[in-house]
Every structure is written in C-alpha cells, then in structure tokens.
Amino acid sequence: MVLDLGPCPAEDALDWSMFARRIVVELRSSPDLAPAVSPDLLDLWSTTIDQWSAAAADCRRGGRPFRWASEVDPELAEFLLAGLDRGLHSPELRLLCTDDEIERQLPFTVLVLRSFIDGLASESDGCRQYADHVAVSLQGLLPD
Helix, strand or coil: CEEEEEEECHHHHHHHHHHHHHHHHHHHHCHHHCCCCCHHHHHHHHHHHHHHHHHHHHHHHHCCCEEEEEECCHHHHHHHHHHHHHHHHCHHHHCCCCHHHHHHHHHHHHHHHHHHHHHHHCCCHHHHHHHHHHHHHCECCECC
8 A cells, every 4th residue: 555644844744753763762761651552563663753754755856745645554553553542542641741742743743643644544344344444443532
C-alpha cells in the first residue's frame, strides 16, 4: 500500500518526530509503562520516525512543506497503526505528556492516523475493515 503523509509544515513533522522519539525512549527505559509494547514495535516506529524526520529536515532546508510517500507492507502498516492506537488509549502514556504537548502534536498525529487509515482503506476489504475499526476506536479522542 502507499502511505502518503502530508503536506504540512516541515517544522510540524520535525517537532512531532522529537516528541515521538521521547515517547519511544520512555517506553524502552520503562517497559512497565506499557508491557504490551514489543521491542519490535518500538524498532519499527523508530525507523519510521527517522525516515520522516530526515525527509522533514530536507524539506525545511529546501523551504518546502513536508510530504512523504512510500510503499508500505499492509501488515506492517496495521502493526504500526495498532501500536499508535493502543498508545493513544493508554492512560500510562498520557501521563508522559503535558496538555500543551498533546495540543501541539495533535495536528500531526491526526495527519499520521488519517494517512494510515486512508492507505489501509484503499488496500483491500480486510485492510479497510481494520482501518474502519481503528477509526471508530479513535472517535472522541481526535477531532473530526
């Protein structure tokens, strides 16, 4: 499937990347925060964050908005989205973030979620059903 993220200000993607890296570090150093989070999930998110951050830095240097698109295995996309969905519902992870951080990072988080959901929905019936399930689970957590 194609995961198409953006456009948005490159600075938003860079800020979100720093925020997300901090969360990953917290989860690696305190596995009791979210025992269901596997090292594989953290590794995959770290790789993804690094890709987006590098692309955002290039966009910022070039004075362009951030846009990233890549072919992603649908199973990998579902795995990443499931981890993000669990994290957004986790009261333990919520305690790691200030209200200001959550408000500041929300637009890019929504962009990420919508990119995964849209990409999966266009992939196959099974992927679309999963994307719909996640979209329903996020109702009330995210703006429409």
